[in-house]
């Protein structure tokens with residue numbers, strides 16, 4: 001599953017409806033008094049968190065969205081109808097920044113609603129200006145403009161587990177083998193350019209682009225994708241058995257994690273040594289035994305061609321994510 005994780009949108013709250021000048025008409029009287037109603041309020045812009053990680057794609061070709069304007073007042077002191085609020089549904093895990101003001105909002109819980117732009121107030125009709133000194137008020141005021149702004153929206157996926165590792169470690173292959181995903185796999189580095197997601201019995205697995213040494217300084221594809229694993233319950237660290245020094249490979253990725261955010265090191269982590277078919281199971285097990293850095297961590301040895309091992313891993317992973 002491919003998804004969009006950032007986007008810029010121009011949002012505008014509705015303009016208030018104008019107040020109007022109207023008169024009561026009674027028989028045989030030229031003026032029975034002012035009766036122009038106030039304008040309605042313009043619609044507010046409200047963001048709402050929904051459980052749909054892929055939602056941003058819906059706005060991919062949209063540049064701006066407006067809330068409805070308020071309606072003008074009417075005769076007999078009738079207030080104009082308020083404009084409908086614009087409710088913008090965004091995935092849980094969205095971070096919304098007002099580019100001009102720098103204000104930031106985060107959507108964390110399903111159903112959460114936040115007003116980010118206030119609609120313009122409706123104008124006053126002439127009835128509003130009625131006073132003993134002003135029995136024939138001719139004035140009314142226009143509705144005010146609604147607030148508007150450019151917003152940067154980014155989604156930090158709240159996946160259950162994140163697949164991390166060097167490029168070519170077999171992360172995407174593992175995602176495809178475990179879930180309904182059918183993401184692109186390649187015998188070269190940086191096949192994955194955008195995160196892929198898959199569903200493992202209701203648990204979302206996020207496969208992110210490979211990390212290399214120096215990713216934190218922008219090498220390779222950089223490491224901004226790591227934001228997608230900031231909120232995962234667990235890291236699934238994939239290391240190919242093709243690497244002669246598993247410890248060094250492991251440490252390289254851990255270093256990049258730390259450079260992005262130290263707290264990533266505190267996350268639960270399991271190790272998956274991939275491509276065990278290349279060396280053979282026994283030789284791979286020998287390599288794994290040499291690694292001291294994994295003490296206390298669960299280590300799985302897998303190959304996408306070993307269906308029994310995959311099935312067992314899938315069952316164990318589901319249990320761990322519960």
Ligand SMILES: Nc1nc2c(ncn2[C@@H]2O[C@H](COP(=O)(O)OP(=O)(O)OP(=O)(O)O)[C@@H](O)[C@H]2O)c(=O)[nH]1
Nearest residue numbers: 167168169170171172173186187190191192210304
């Ligand atoms: N022999 C063997 N090859 C595998 C296995 N898993 C993946 N591969 C191969 O390894 C290569 C890289 O696989 P990917 O799944 O694209 O690796 P990745 O970690 O997602 O790579 P990036 O997206 O570049 O970070 C592909 O040629 C896969 O066919 C495995 O279990 N055994």
Ligand SMILES: [Mg+2]
Nearest residue numbers: 171172191192
């Ligand atoms: Mg990949």
